[in-house]
Amino acid sequence: MADPMRIRAQASGDKATVRVLMSHEMESGQRKDANGKIVPAWFIQEVTALHNEKTVMTAEWGPAVAKNPFLQFSVKGAKAGDKITILWKDNKGDSRKDEATVT
Amino acid sequence: MQTRRETLKHSAVVAGLLASTGLFPQFAHAAFNKAAFDAKSVQDVLKAIGPGALAESKDVTITGPDIAENGAVVPLGATTTLPNVKQLLILVEKNPSVLVAMFHMTDSIDATVSTRAKMGQSSDVYAVAITADGKALFAKKEVKVTLGGCGG
Numbered sequence: 001m002a003d004p005m006r007i008r009a010q011a012s013g014d015k016a017t018v019r020v021l022m023s024h025e026m027e028s029g030q031r032k033d034a035n036g037k038i039v040p041a042w043f044i045q046e047v048t049a050l051h052n053e054k055t056v057m058t059a060e061w062g063p064a065v066a067k068n069p070f071l072q073f074s075v076k077g078a079k080a081g082d083k084i085t086i087l088w089k090d091n092k093g094d095s096r097k098d099e100a101t102v103t
Numbered sequence: 104m105q106t107r108r109e110t111l112k113h114s115a116v117v118a119g120l121l122a123s124t125g126l127f128p129q130f131a132h133a134a135f136n137k138a139a140f141d142a143k144s145v146q147d148v149l150k151a152i153g154p155g156a157l158a159e160s161k162d163v164t165i166t167g168p169d170i171a172e173n174g175a176v177v178p179l180g181a182t183t184t185l186p187n188v189k190q191l192l193i194l195v196e197k198n199p200s201v202l203v204a205m206f207h208m209t210d211s212i213d214a215t216v217s218t219r220a221k222m223g224q225s226s227d228v229y230a231v232a233i234t235a236d237g238k239a240l241f242a243k244k245e246v247k248v249t250l251g252g253c254g255g
Binding site for chain 2: 015026028030049051054055056057058059060061062063064065066067069070071072073074075076077
């Protein structure tokens, strides 16, 4: 399983800004290795964000998202103590789920 | 001789194996719109997703650097002030696959997302907002890349 994500959720006013740093190789499928063979694509395909167990956003990503992807968005109505959960799934079927509390 | 029960059990095992090897793509990646991510031009991406005509709009903004020193990490963001936005897309016109990311929005989040993309070369980048009534509005910006992030 992949390394944990770093999630930071900060409340300001009536919304909370969520910043996520995922740990993933995000191989584009364009690069060649030392023997000239194409390195197969390996990237996060689906990302889901939940606020107190309710899905607030889903995303589909292509291989053009940078290595160790960063994602920022803001959740309306989230306040300190609320739970933010992020899930991702890559094209090899690996997945990861992490949680953070809004501060 | 095989009983009916055994046959059923075997076919379930086979189905499970197929699913795990990804031969059942509809199960493995239910939500993933592969056609959109394979598309080679901005128009093709929109065709694969299926909204109406594309129009430039002041209500959509793309944020990104004017010059990216490292094409492997280009911070890009899409924002819109439009109501009822269903999807936000980030596209890089001259990448091998144009679509970078597609965000499905709900009412609970602001129509603002940012992430980091890879760019192979200097190109126009697009933010496209698709509203619930099927309109596609975009904003574009040129980003110059001094060192490419795809290939090697």
